[in-house]
Amino acid sequence: MAATSPSAASSSSSGGSGGNPAEGEMAAATAAASAACACPICLESFQDEAYLDTCFHSFCYKCICQWVKIVSSKRVEPLSSVKCPLCKTVNVSIIHGFDGESFERHYINQYPRKRHLSDSHELISQFYSIRDITSNxxxxxxxxxxxxxxxxxxxxxxxxxxxxxxxxxxxxxxxxxxxxxxxxxxxxxxxxxxxxxxxxxxxxxxxxxxxxxxxxxxxxxxxxxxxxxxxxxxxxxxxxxxxxxxxxxxxxxxxxxSHVSREQDVLPQDRSLEDHYLYLLGDETDCNGEI
Structure with a gap:
């Protein structure tokens, strides 16, 4: 069953033209803010927010891991990278558990070489993912x-x-x-x-x-x-x-x-979580059945 959005409820209760325009604008702004803080896969508030390492699009950690699992199931060989479900940029890892000083990194291939490197090395690696650098x-x-x-x-x-x-x-x-x-x-x-x-x-x-x-x-x-x-x-x-x-x-x-925008696809509100994954897969599979 489709969930009723805050803006829709406000619109119906106000009786259309009889509603207060200021209240309508406030409701629309609230709905937009809520959408910006929602995982584009499950459409709920972020749970353990995670980022892909190249495009920086964010998802619930559990949701993006499930996405990787679904994509992997369509391949014969293990994945070494995965395309972002939003922008199709190739990423090799998922970053989560960020607390302002450190973070955890989950590599797509699931079998990374044994690492004994420090958080500073991880930050350096992350820095090299930035496409543009500024210099004097x-x-x-x-x-x-x-x-x-x-x-x-x-x-x-x-x-x-x-x-x-x-x-x-x-x-x-x-x-x-x-x-x-x-x-x-x-x-x-x-x-x-x-x-x-x-x-x-x-x-x-x-x-x-x-x-x-x-x-x-x-x-x-x-x-x-x-x-x-x-x-x-x-x-x-x-x-x-x-x-x-x-x-x-x-x-x-x-x-x-700080300048990375979270441009997220607008998904129909009446889709199940499984349907969202299939929707996001969309053109992820080419004519040869490869991801």
């Missing part, structure tokens, strides 16, 4: 124009370790760090020799640095390589220690997630 362009230009890249960064090796551990979800990254850090040091040593002559424009030096770093990191970081290279440059430009830079990134993360 003038600071970057000055960094290369004024030769600030020649300054030794005593925190770089340790910073690279925590970044790569977070991105690979593996503690043993010594070989990767040795390779990437070695490429950066070799580049700086060459620039020290060429700095006096100043024959190479700063733009070309920056482009060479990014190209070398991309080539060095891509075999290990795959799709996150370009973002990693951008973060390496921003860390070097900031010339902050690891703790200070981490605080700066947390602020960037907060600013980014």
């Amino acid at each position: 362009t003038s600071n970057v230009q000055q960094f290369w124009k004024q030769g600030k890249y020649l300054r030794k960064n005593i925190w770089l090796h340790t910073w690279l370790r925590q970044e790569i551990q977070a991105l690979t979800q593996d503690e043993n990254v010594d070989a990767i760090i040795y390779h990437i850090h070695g490429v950066i040091e070799s580049f700086i040593k060459r620039q020290e020799k060429e700095h006096a002559s100043k024959t190479t424009p700063p733009e070309k030096k920056r482009a060479e640095f990014k190209r070398l770093l991309l080539d060095a990191a891509r075999p290990f970081l795959l799709g996150r390589t370009e973002r990693f290279v951008a973060e390496v440059e921003l860390f070097l430009v900031s010339h902050l220690n690891i703790d200070a830079y981490s605080k700066l990134r947390v602020q960037r993360l907060k600013e980014s997630t």
Whole structure:
């Protein structure tokens, strides 16, 4: 049986044109606010609110886990990712139990490698899910124009370790760090020799640095390589220690997630929970029956 919404009840009790317009607007606003705080799957208030890690759409943890289970049942092989039921963006994990300082992460594949990494690594990994990052362009230009890249960064090796551990979800990254850090040091040593002559424009030096770093990191970081290279440059430009830079990134993360809109499909109110899942699956299955 279809549930009667607050706005519908208000409209019928007010007798149509005889109602108070202000009360009608208030009822509509209340209904809109309630919808914004409702899980788009069960249409109830959030219970253990959970977020998908790329698009940040939110659901009840139990509801989105059930969604993953239904999608998984239509595949022969285990899932390694799942499309959001609202925007179809591919996500690899579900984040829930967030209390302002820490959170739990449920990976779609159900069989993640054994992890002994800290909450800080999880926050770093989450940060790399943000599509757009902001940076002070003038600071970057000055960094290369004024030769600030020649300054030794005593925190770089340790910073690279925590970044790569977070991105690979593996503690043993010594070989990767040795390779990437070695490429950066070799580049700086060459620039020290060429700095006096100043024959190479700063733009070309920056482009060479990014190209070398991309080539060095891509075999290990795959799709996150370009973002990693951008973060390496921003860390070097900031010339902050690891703790200070981490605080700066947390602020960037907060600013980014605060602008994420929760655009949720409007579902008919008379659907059962099972029907909602089937409705959301919709065009999730292509002509070959694959998700």
